[in-house]
Amino acid sequence: MIGALLIALAPTALLIGLGHVLRHRTGLLPAEFWGPAEKLAYFVLLPALIVHGLAMADLSEVAIGGLVFALAGPILVTGAALALLRRPLGIEPRAFTSVFQAGVRFNNYVGVTAALALFGPQAAALSAIAIATIVPTANVLCVLVFARYVPAGTGPEGGTGAGLTHALKALARNPLILACVLGITLHAFHLGLPPGIEGFARALGQAALPLGLLCVGAALDRETLGRAPRLFAIASLAKFAAMPTLTAGACLIAGLDGEVALLAVLFNALPTASSSYVMARQMGGDAPLMASLVATQTVVAALTVPLAMLAAQAIFG
Numbered sequence: 001m002i003g004a005l006l007i008a009l010a011p012t013a014l015l016i017g018l019g020h021v022l023r024h025r026t027g028l029l030p031a032e033f034w035g036p037a038e039k040l041a042y043f044v045l046l047p048a049l050i051v052h053g054l055a056m057a058d059l060s061e062v063a064i065g066g067l068v069f070a071l072a073g074p075i076l077v078t079g080a081a082l083a084l085l086r087r088p089l090g091i092e093p094r095a096f097t098s099v100f101q102a103g104v105r106f107n108n109y110v111g112v113t114a115a116l117a118l119f120g121p122q123a124a125a126l127s128a129i130a131i132a133t134i135v136p137t138a139n140v141l142c143v144l145v146f147a148r149y150v151p152a153g154t155g156p157e158g159g160t161g162a163g164l165t166h167a168l169k170a171l172a173r174n175p176l177i178l179a180c181v182l183g184i185t186l187h188a189f190h191l192g193l194p195p196g197i198e199g200f201a202r203a204l205g206q207a208a209l210p211l212g213l214l215c216v217g218a219a220l221d222r223e224t225l226g227r228a229p230r231l232f233a234i235a236s237l238a239k240f241a242a243m244p245t246l247t248a249g250a251c252l253i254a255g256l257d258g259e260v261a262l263l264a265v266l267f268n269a270l271p272t273a274s275s276s277y278v279m280a281r282q283m284g285g286d287a288p289l290m291a292s293l294v295a296t297q298t299v300v301a302a303l304t305v306p307l308a309m310l311a312a313q314a315i316f317g
Contacts, residue, residue, distance in 0.1 A: 008114035009302050012107065012274075015210055016295050019217020034218045041212040042278040047179035049205030050131060053112075054183025055193050057128035064129055066254035070264040071133040074246035078238050079104050079141045089234060093149035097285040099231050100145045101276040102293040103238035105138045109209040109274070110298075111267045114305075118266070119259050126260060130267045136180045142279065143170045150284045170283070176275070212274040219277060219291040228289055232296055235272075239297065240304040244269040248312055261316040262309065269308040271297035 022029055082103050086096050108131050115123040115130075147170060171177060186192060193201055247268040251261040272294055280290040 006302055006306070008110055008117050009298065009305070011113075012110050012209075012213055013295075013298050013302070015213035016217035016220070016298060019214035020220045021217075022214065023218035024220075034215055037211055038215045038278045038281055041208055041215060042275055042282060043175045045204050045208035045211060046275055047175045048201045049108075049208045050135060050176060050179040051183040051186070052193065052198065052201040052205050053124075053128045054132055054180065055186035055191070055201075056198065057125050057187060059125050059129065059187070062125050062129060063256065063260060066251075066256050067126065067129055067260060067264060068133045069254050070247055070250040070256055070261070071130055071268060072137045073250045074243050074268055075104050075134065075137050075141070077246055078242050081242070082234075082238055083145070085234075091231065091234070094284075094286045095228070095231060095289055097142075097145055097149055097283075098276075098280055098287075098290040098293055099235045101142050101279065101285075101290060102232075102235035102272040102297060104141060104243075105273045105276050106134055106267055106270040107273050107298070108135070109212075110301075111270050114266060114270075115263055118309075119263065123259070123263060126263045127267075130263065132180055132184055134267060136177050139174055139176050140171060142276075143174060143283075146170065146279075146283045146285060209274075212278065216274050216277050216291055216294050219287065220295055227292055231289065232293060235293055236297060236300060236304075239272065240269065240300070240308070244308040244312070248315060251316065257316045262312050265308060265312040265316075266305070269301075269305050271301040271305075 023031070023034065079100065082096075082100055091099055111130065112124075112127045115127045119126075192198070244265050247265050248261075251257070251264055256264065274294055277287060277290045277294050279285070280287040
């Protein structure tokens with residue numbers, strides 16, 4: 001199991017490293033390339049991946065209710081705890097948006113890859129439910145946090161600001177949430193995707209992982225990698241300790257066991273999403289800190305995720 005997880009995480013770390021080399025060590029791509037590339041990944045490629053996964057998933061034999069509870073419950077509890085602890089921990093508001101994202105979001109690319117490597121093709125349907133549960137839950141919470149802690153007009157897309165109106169506008173145009181709604185609708189009405197469109201969406205989704213991670217690496221520099229170790233520790237305690245522990249408890253409450261419980265722990269133990277950096281850029285958050293958290297968590301996850309899975313295997317078999 002440890003070997004499969006390390007193999008799943010290695011491409012992510014290598015792609016981040018390659019993005020850094022391309023941006024800072026070679027003249028192969030101009031600096032102006034990376035901004036449009038970030039937008040392409042966030043607004044087109046990631047949504048295509050989500051729509052394809054949900055629309056084409058076979059969920060006929062999946063215990064959906066218990067899995068949704070085990071995945072969403074820990075996100076809500078961890079998010080609330082982080083919000084309550086922001087002032088006592090002395091976290092500056094814009095930096096808190098990055099800490100929050102690093103504490104509750106997950107890398108769905110690594111999750112799907114690791115799930116298929118560990119559990120085989122039957123994990124595709126469970127992974128689709130995990131994406132449909134975690135992406136809207138985490139993104140709604142993150143957008144609300146941006147609305148609370150980032151001044152209006154800060155981001156390049158108009159930003160956010162405190163207040164319900166700004167938050168609702170940001171949620172209504174969030175491409176990841178819209179992709180979940182579309183994918184769930186297509187699946188609920190048994191529409192799926194037509195053959196030509198299905199291949200088109202699949203191809204776009206396959207491009208999301210490499211481009212998104214290259215953009216994360218491009219944003220890194222030595223100063224970014226060395227900054228804010230205290231904030232990294234706070235975010236990672238939430239992500240790598242609180243989230244998998246709460247998920248295991250939720251699985252026991254929901255009566256989940258076997259591969260379903262192991263997959264739930266896996267997804268909530270993963271490092272934060274590469275798209276967290278893109279969201280921070282688009283919504284006026286602390287993007288350099290977010291890039292540092294994404295990269296560092298990806299490296300640390302090579303140790304923490306296998307440990308979480310070994311503990312979960314001891315509990316759920």
